[in-house]
Amino acid sequence: MSQIAILSEAEIQERFHITGSRPVAFTLAGFARDAEPFTVHLEGDFFPTILLAVLPEKDALIFDCSGSLEANRHLLLSKHNVFVGRPGGIHVQFSTGPATEVTYAGAKAFSTALPKFLVRLQRRESFRVLTPRARPLQFFARLANGQLLSLPTHDISVTGIGLNAVELPEGLDVGVVLSNCHFALPDDTQELFCSATIRNLSERESRQGERHWHIGLQFNDLPTIAQNRIQRYIDKLERERRELS
Template sequence: MQLHPFPEPDTPELEPYTLYGRPEIVSLLRRITGDRTLVTVYPGRAGDFSVSMILETDPDRGRLVLDMPAGNEARQRVLQARELVFVAFFENIKVQFTAAGARERPFDGKPAFEVDLPEQMLRLQRREFFRVRTPKLAPASCLIPQADGASRYESVRVVNLSVGGLAVLVHPHLFDLPPGEVVRNCFLDLPSVGPINVAFRVVNVYDIGGGAGEWGRRCGCQFLDLDPQARMMLQRYVNRVEGEQRKVAVEAKRE
């Protein structure tokens, strides 16, 4: 079973990973809300998707309020869909739930929509797909070929990484990665591990700005056709970074 950003099919094998208890579902949704985790919204089970965020979990009214996707076309897809599928990755867990339909509802003066609180929720976890934030002092980077046909590459910073995919930070006025684009012959440079040739599909994109002096466009990507050697090197890097981060956290608690 692989974890990817697309909706999981409704199959009996996923039943053991399904939550039905309302307190457990509400607790998980509140944590996702508080963490401001991005949520991918699929209008039905078609290939179209938008990126949103849960703004409020309200069990008393039995509803979730989410940020309205940008663009009129995306907004209409969400509001007109008979069924919406929501997928999020939170603390290395894939969370998925559905809603019968969306209702437009402003929240704090901003465009938003609400759906009924889900009665069940899929919760998948797989150790090898743990995603780690790359260190800022010695970050991983990725050389991505430019689309003009010349032998030129754009170097972008890797924000986080797992064996399943990565997120990179780009500056759209210099270089852009639109959703759905497949990019091959990229060189992922992992400090203390080495370079890896990878291909990936851009899954979701959103703009960031201001926080910690960072600004640009964050592009979440899924690896394609990863060979065993590359997978082993990625896992080695993830394990090393995770171990270093755990060590720092333990030392911080002692101080």
């Protein structure tokens, strides 16, 4: 069982879907600017393409035609198209409806409505698994003002950790480095020590309607032996969850 397979559909959507018209348009515009290659899969055919432009005001994604007239004809008849690419080595996928032929920058191209969301899967080593809620790991760090940070974890991977906070502690911001961090894995006799960089802060709402903050940290200098200990802990969680399923 993969680490992503133990997440619910809602958790997969929360973690790996980019939603909202502005974030989707912004992300696709970056792919177009960098001329990232994609493959468009249509009904009974597929061909390589490049995203050319994003026009949010027209709800339009412009992409390059195929060199095959037959593939272009098939696309104009297709009602459902799936774009798949690996920008930066990370799997990105999104679906669109029918396309129409347009002229862009003096050449033939296709236009389709912007997708409602993008699926962006992280590299396997950065997949995070949820830690037990009943007895969460406790993460400790010292802030720049000398305050002790002590928060329960939400998820963990060999490259980072997520924390839960009822209120956002003062002094925390994206890019801040916490230089004195430590936490203990269950059944381990020694704590893990490292520094960590805050990569994201997001306010969330639980199923019970309670608001809380999620703090995403990236480990900076975690030794390989410590990464191996975390991986063994993740494997243990997977085995336990598999036995309960």
